[in-house]
Amino acid sequence: MRAAILAEGKLVIKDVPKPSPGHEEALVKIITAGVCHSDVHLIKGDWFAPSFPIPMGHEGIGTVEELGPEAEKSIQKGDRVILGLGGTGGGYWCGACEYCLSGRPRLCKQSKGIVGTYAEYISLWAKSLVKLPDEVSNSEVSLACGGLTAYSAIKKLIKLDVLPGKPIAIIGAAGGLGHYAIQVAKTFGYKVVGVDVGKEKIEFVKSMGADYAVDASKAAEFIKEKLDGVYASIVFSPKIAGFELGLKLMKRGGVFVGVGIPATSEGTISITPLEMLRRDALIMMSAVGTVEEMRELVQLAADGKVKTHVSRVASLSEISQVLEDLDKEKYTGRAIIDMAK
Ligand SMILES: [Zn+2]
Ligand SMILES: [Zn+2]
Structure with a gap:
């Protein structure tokens, strides 16, 4: 064969x-x-x-x-x-x-x-x-794999008491996993902010049913003004920049779920213990x-x-x-x- x-x-x-x-x-x-x-x-x-x-x-x-x-x-x-x-x-x-x-x-x-x-x-x-x-x-x-990984990541929010109706950010929303995550999150009843890069991808994110579709360059400002932060960030982007953006978009006490895995050559995310204390965030990864x-x-x-x-x-x-x-x-x-x- x-x-x-x-x-x-x-x-x-x-x-x-x-x-x-x-x-x-x-x-x-x-x-x-x-x-x-x-x-x-x-x-x-x-x-x-x-x-x-x-x-x-x-x-x-x-x-x-x-x-x-x-x-x-x-x-x-x-x-x-x-x-x-x-x-x-x-x-x-x-x-x-x-x-x-x-x-x-x-x-x-x-x-x-x-x-x-x-x-x-x-x-x-x-x-x-x-x-x-x-x-x-x-x-x-x-x-x-793509669908299951997205499903399991979104389902974790329910277990972690991020209730339906709350705004969450999906970073890398136009990708293979992100587009499933939008649909699953909407089915569960979340208010979804889909974040990606470039006009074509933003249009696609909208067409998948996100409540808001925002370019990564404008996401922090948009979310702060409109929603005063999200209750959870789910990062599908395999880039350190995506991970850092996800942390930045969250309210205090938010849930961060990383899914994309940046190449080890991209380095690490940095957050000081003092900043972790201030934010009181739950930071985790989710796989399949x-x-x-x-x-x-x-x-x-x-x-x-x-x-x-x-x-x-x-x-x-x-x-x-x-x-x-x-x-x-x-x-x-x-x-x-x-x-x-
Ligand atoms: Zn896979
Ligand atoms: Zn076993």
Whole structure:
């Protein structure tokens, strides 16, 4: 089968053996794969030096074609599924440690990520798969990581007592994750200030349903005058400047949720302990989400509350170009790979 493999910093399409499902695994024939920004970071070595070769891609929708022993307890042959989690944690978790039992399987010592959806087939732990209802089309594939990550970040606000109706800022609102975050936050009832850079992106943020769409250069002034600060900032921008803006926009006692991960070469955010005391802010990061959250999000998509803005549909052989364009921010929303193309 054909698969996109990262070898020595370059993504190449190779012919590799078709996997066969092991114990509790399901063989999924990929229909669509979503293109995620973390693939760009991986290729560029922005976060760490990877050990090659690596199969790439962690968002997928496909059909279950074969089952390994005992996988039938979780999923059936012929089911159309979305890969329950993108990035670390979606491949396996033990289910019995303190983290798994408290709903944070990503922190489980045995957790494994999902990689290899830029391929014709992938074999996965059946318990991580979420069955899709007919209402959710194959072009909603980016719900698997981009959508889930945005959903889980916004949902944390409810747990942290940032109540619906309150104004929150979404920084990097026109991107693959940000555009989901606007829709989820509006569904939850927040007053959304979408922040991004440039006229075209601001227009897009408005079209996604944000109450206010503001250019990053004017955001601090606008929010201070209009809202006297936001109750929460959720930062999807993978830039230190985005993190600093997020901190600046918050009211005292606000909640800061970082999601984008700037390259380590970008340095650090700086805030003095005295400033932290004055602001009394809660500062945290959020990554992906749980399979249960994936199910909740799939339901929102089925109800028409959340929709993927697909701006590009490409073939597997075009993957390198798509990732290069994503790195240069040449498109808004999300790109997907159609395996039949
Ligand atoms: Zn991702
Ligand atoms: Zn565990």
